Amino acid sequence: MKPAVADRLSRVLVGCYPPRWKQRYAAEMLDVLDQHRTGLRTVLSLAGAVLSTHLDPSYRMEAHPLARMTKDAWLAVAIAVAVPSGVLVPLVVTQVAKNVRESSWRPSGEGAVAAVAFSRNRRILVSAAGGTPWDATSTLWDVADQAKPRPLSVFEGGNPITISPDGRTVATNAFSGKPALWNVTRPRHPARLAVLSAGFSGALWGEAFSPDGRILAVASTSRLVLWNVADPARPRLLRALTAPLRQRGPAPVLFGVGNADLVFSRDGHILAAVSGSDQVTVWNVTRPADAGRVATLTGPRDYFTALAFSPGGNLLAGVTYHGSLLVFRLGGAGRQARVSILPGILATARYPGGGTAPAVPCAPGCGPAVAASAGFTQDGHGLTVVIDRPETDPATAARDTVFTWRVASSGALSDLTTIYRDVRGVHPTLAPGARIVVDGSLTGGQIHLWNLP
């Protein structure tokens, strides 16, 4: 084989690797090919390696259609066997019922599933998986059929990650540690639009789109920055805000999962952000360029890890690291009142199997490791909080405890109901409307989705 032909074929073959592989290794391989004397052996070696990589279970997204075909083929065989024996109906009903209630799958890439976020219509989910926030892989999923999530594309981007309400733009942590915007209008072909470097400093920990998708709030350890992303290809810096801290303490960095600690009210006029070690700062962003602080909310001396606005925007719920739930009522002109505080919800959260402690005792000094998510129901009459309690080794199992209260317009809570479910994952996130729970696994790179009854 002529060297020029071998070289050309080799480069074509590098392009045939799975997307995740190409993102990680293609540039290096092309660099090696630039220096290597290519020949028939090179082409054959690459062809074998491409095939082998596609069959590698680590590249699940690429293997997924094949795996699903295999599963479907077995199901067809089972049905063919079941029809004569009269057990078809119960078999199918059981399968459907299970699928409607929950699903579990592995994203492409390795390491922890560090973040998931939903589009407003709950049809698109984006996940970030990887060892570190700046070395992760984002996967876009079609979850319209929750029983069979379909991977749409894989691209580079780490935690935090969020998706615009219309599902057309994704904000991630670029590998430089700065926020980046991606155009996912064509969800199978995401394209990076911009890295938001201006005005940015500190470590990135939160991103949130306003409900109309025109403003992106970016939170770092040093400031909160508002961007006009009405045209996401040409983002404009609007305002950099710094919250005065009640007490000096470590700044929030990558709490839990998702962006629950940085939230807009449903009308987009109010933005609440965890700030410092024990407070939430509330900003009026009606006119983002003139955004100003309207309130500083404090609770027990404890980190807030999850925030949620009521649909009317007058109530803000917060869950703290040690498991206290606080509800604040927000009035006009910066007036606010704390109307409910439930300090002990962690005590009623359960470990796998129903115990109040992990099967293997936690080492002395280890923290409560509370990952929580909070959300109000669509009608605003219910407040749901999910707390996940993992075994000491989170690879073994975890249990979600879902608390739902009736909420009065005053913010008073009543009529608690509690649901438990064993899951494979330790970072719960509630979808908009608070009826779908997604758990991302710290180990084993798994996503677990289930519906609340």
Place this chain on the structure above:
Amino acid sequence: MHGKFDDLGRFADPSVLILTSLADGPKHGYAIMTDIAAFSGARMEPGTLYGALSRLERRGWIRPLAAGERRRPYEITAAGREILAGQLRSMQQIVRTGRQRTATA
């Protein structure tokens, strides 16, 4: 420990060569290929090299260092050194046994 290495199956040989190459310091892809050719005479192709590199990286036996332009050097980890030492002991045993048996045949 050898059981872990057995998981590599047909990739065991390239993995030993790569770990050996990295044992004296970090190298990027092409430097690993040329080093292996120099000390073993084996010509490793890019497809084989990167297949083995990804497996070794996943097992935590090598780690990537910061990339410069398109080149990313790799270094062997403590676990990788331990695995390599165990594998070399096994190979020494094979060599010793093979020599004894071919000498007496």
